[in-house]
Amino acid sequence: MYLLVLFLPLLSAIISGFFGRKIGTKGAGVLTSSCITVSAIISCCIFYETTLNSSATYIKLWRWFDFELLTTPMGLQFDSLTSAMLVVITSVSALVHIYSTGYMSGDPHIPRFMSYLSFFTFLMVVLVTSDNYIQLFIGWEGVGLCSYLLINFWFTRIKANKAAIKAMLINRVGDIGLVLAMLMIFKEFGTLEFLTIDSLLGLNPRGENITIICLLLFLGAVGKSAQLGLHTWLPDAMEGPTPVSALIHAATMVTAGVFLIIRSGPLFEGSPLALTVVTICGALTAFFAATTGAVQNDLKKVIAYSTCSQLGYMVMACGISNYSTSLFHLINHGFFKALLFLSAGSVIHAVSDEQDMRKMGGLIKSIPLTYVLILIGSLSLAGFPYLTGFYSKDLILELTYDKYYIAFAFWLGSLSALLTAYYSMRLVYLTFIIETNSKREVFLGAHEPGLSITVPLVLLALGSIFVGYLAKEVALSNVIPPIVLGSIKIIPLALTLVGVDAAFKRGRLPVPPQLSGSFLGTKPKGGLSVYFYQSVYTFFNSAWQFNYVINHFIVKNIWKFGHLITYRVIDRGLLEIMGPRGVSRVLIKLTQKFSNLQSGLVFNYALIMIVFTTLFIYTGCQPH
Amino acid sequence: MYYEYLTIGIILFILGVLGIVLNRSNLIIMLMSIELMLLAISFSMTLFSVIIDSLIGQIFTIMVLTVAAAESAIGLAILVAYYRVRGSIAVKSLNLLRG
Helix, strand or coil: CCCHHHHHHHHHHHHHHHCHHHHHHHHHHHHHHHHHHHHHHHHHHHHHHHHHCCCCEEEEEEEEEECCCCEEEEEEEECHHHHHHHHHHHHHHHHHHHHHHHHCCCCCCHHHHHHHHHHHHHHHHHHHHECEHHHHHHHHHHHHHHHHHHHCCCCCCHHHHHHHHHHHHHHHHHHHHHHHHHHHHHHHHCCCEHHHHHHHHHHCCCHHHHHHHHHHHHHHHHHHCCCCCCCCHHHHHHHCCHHHHHHHHHHCCCHHHHHHHHHCHHHHHCCHHHHHHHHHHHHHHHHHHHHHHCCCCEHHHHHHHHHHHHHHHHHHHHHCCCHHHHHHHHHHHHHHHHHHHHHHHHHHHHCCCCCEHHHCCCCCCCCHHHHHHHHHHHHHHHCCCCCHHHHHHHHHHHHHHHCHHHHHHHHHHHHHHHHHHHHHHHHHHHHHHCCCCCCHHHHHHCCCCCHHHHHHHHHHHHHHHHHHHHHHHHHCCCCCCCCCCHHHHHHHHHHHHHHHHHHHHHHHCCCCHHHHHHHHCCCCCCCHHHHHHHHHHHHHHCHHHHHHHHHHHHHHHHHHHHHHHHHHHHHHHHHHHHCHHHHHHHHHHHHHHHHHCCCCCHHHHHHHHHHHHHHHHHHHHCCC | CCHHHHHHHHHHHHHHHHHHHHCCCEHHHHHHHHHHHHHHHHHHHHHHHHHCCCCHHHHHHHHHHHHHHHHHHHHHHHHHHHHHHHCCCECHHHCCCCC
16 A cells, blocks of 8 residues: 555556557546545555554665665655655645646647656655655656656747746756755765664764755755745746646645755754754745735736745744644645645636736636635635634744744744735735726636536635644644744734735725836836836846846856857867867878978988988997 | 008998989989999908908808899899880989879
């Protein structure tokens, strides 16, 4: 049963990928969905056995690396962390599979799509179930590869290609961190298995090495979990189909970074410096993504930035050593973010593939069910009391406040909570409530999607409502709620309500005419305040100019370096001259000179012969 | 006591060498220079056979003379054949084979 959860997705990926032509579109959909559903049921059983009955399971499969010092067998480890992740991954993935059969219907390459989705799920399961870093790295790279394939699913679109390459490359920056961390771990501990490392930590290894290991591991997590600095791939990855965004960027792939931190928690505990860095980076990411998400106009990008923001929360929670809270938020986030993405897909489906929120509006009458679902998702995301998001998000903020030395993170997190509420409500408001801005035929053609789309959505909505409450006792059994003042406790909730209020107020009060120009991109007529407003808006809308700065100062320079130095100076320059071309040129010149010695004139030959005979005799006569 | 005669042999040999190297016009002079070199060698050998009181030098001298005669005969024959083909025996015109 424990192996089945791993191999069912692999089996469905192989069958759907290689025999997609045989089993057809419908067959691929049904097969992969049922395989992953069975896998989800099995992972629920695993959750029951390993977490609720607290009997962690370890399976050694076969010997893989077996050198003198490095012995790393293939092995699976099912503890409470793994099983919790498994439940989220497989259940969200199963729902996404079912959803995709409806959402992607009409696409000519459904078997391929389903195969990629299943393969992605398989690799993610490999990632979470591994009992050592190398096997984790297989899953880690594998989900990167699958994200490439899935973002690039419509490979005829140049933007999708670019986004996929960007995702792959930026992830690779983090992967280097993980590889280096693995090397350091091997150097420090002589093993790569989690259990051995955890037990060796009691021997008080050198602190600075642990710090380096943790910072490198965190670099890996930064790449995969889209933390500040390496986050730019996440919004671009929205080029893929919506179910892909839901799977990759809500429940599975981006959570791998947080999972890595949680899994390496014992290591991180040995390094206060690394924990501080983690907290600050997480808090900054949460704040950054929240400000950016608040002014995005693309429906999917708003959700993408909210993912980034929530990942910031999780990393922040890890940084204050509250790994179980972070995991709890991860689980909850998986449900409500998948719900948000998939309902956004439903909206996009309804308005004939329009993603710009400014061209929507008034959809509450045509797709009320989607409205209800997206409202549940948004409220849950905003941390509305008694919905899923509330249980983990408020707790994270309280715990951050409890750590007095990084109160900074608390205030950034609270501000992000305000902005989260603002942009999720803004999304609902612009899409569903205000007067419509879409074309007449699009608006009239808007309709509820079919059953295969609504059923997963409803299930996810139930998850978004109840999972937080149900899993609270299990996930937070060892978390002691901090003692904070009532006024502090109320702050996030109050800020959330302010955010919701602001989102609706902006609708009731029309934008002042002198400000409206800044939305349309025309030159503002107003004074300095309008200019200020416009520049701030542009700054946030372009994601703090991160793409510009990175492209301009890093990517462009590396490209230039690559072309000018490595290509022109070294490859085509030095190496050519000292290598084939230069040598051949010198040799040809030399041989020509030598062959010119044979002038064809007899007396010259005689002279040469005599000169050399004389030299020969002369050297022969020298005393040795 | 006969060592001063060795100078004659060496001078003759060098004259022969110079005759080949410095001569740029006539092929017959070249052949004559080769003969001169052979003669210088033969002279030196007879001289040494007297000095070391051994007959083998004189035997070699006779053989060298024989070889020289044969060599000059063949050389002159080649020269004549060459002259028949080219119509000139200038050394400078011998440069058909270049490196």
